[in-house]
Amino acid sequence: MKRALIVTGLLLASTAWGQETMPGKGIYTCTTADGRKLTSDRPIPECTAREQRVLNADGSQRSTLPPFLSPEERAAKEAADRRAAADRIAQQDAVRRDRTLMQRYPTEAAHQRARNLALDDANKAMRISERRIKDLGQERKPLLDEAEFYKGKPLPGKLKQALDANDAAVEAQQVLIENQKAEIVRINTRFDAELARLKKLWAGAAPGSMPPLEDAPKTALPASPSASKR
Incomplete structure (x- = not known):
């Protein structure tokens, strides 16, 4: 053989x-x-x-x-060459990403401004939902006043439907608020990781010399209150 x-x-x-x-x-x-x-x-x-x-x-x-390689050795070498090529590309990408990060945020103040802008949309959306919940509370008061006339009796279908719709709208806004809170956590987590990396790069660390930044995991949407009651 x-x-x-x-x-x-x-x-x-x-x-x-x-x-x-x-x-x-x-x-x-x-x-x-x-x-x-x-x-x-x-x-x-x-x-x-x-x-x-x-x-x-x-x-x-x-x-x-070069040395002659058996088919098995040749396959192993080709696989190793492919891995090495992939590693080179990944390293080049890491260097490019770090350089882009430094160009985008030359100072900590620039990075903080970007964080504030990213948080602003989430905070605005949360405030809109909070105002909507307050409005829904105002809309609910006359419905509850009307329901007082039917104590111990079944509510008329139209009134019950209006109260149920009000409950559903409040729950939807509460879910939106929880989503925005999770988004704020995700944004801060990402910017914290970026800032820690930038501080090393600003201090002289070579671009591409650190492990890649991982995307902050998306927080699962919270279950609606009505779902938890069932």
Whole structure:
């Protein structure tokens, strides 16, 4: 089996190497695993697993032949090459992201302004919901006053429907408020992580030298109060 692999390797090598394998076109030299230095006018069978130097007639180096790899070794090398390429791309992306972050926020004050702007929308949405709940409370008062006339009796369908709609609207606004609170936590978490990274970059850390920033996980929407009552 080993002999067959060597023969196959030589055939593949002779095809791949083309003109380099023609007699008189170069001098092949290598060092075997046991330290022997071999020289030939063609690829050396004992060195198919080792690098071979190709010399000109004057002894200057013309090229280098890489070791012959078995199909399994070749597949492993290709996989390793792909991983290395992916790592290089990831590193380049990390450097680019850090440089972009520093360009966007050259100072802590600039970063704080961006945080405030991001929080502003969430705070505004929360205040709108709070005002809406207050308005719904005002709308509910006459409904409750009317319901006083029906103590101990079933409420008229229209009145009951109006009270139920008011309850549902309040619950919807409460859910929106909880969502905005979760969004504020997410925003602050992201900006805290960015600021910690920026402080290191401002202090001289090389872009791309730190683990990547992870996106803050989105908080699950809270269940509506009516759902919890069921």
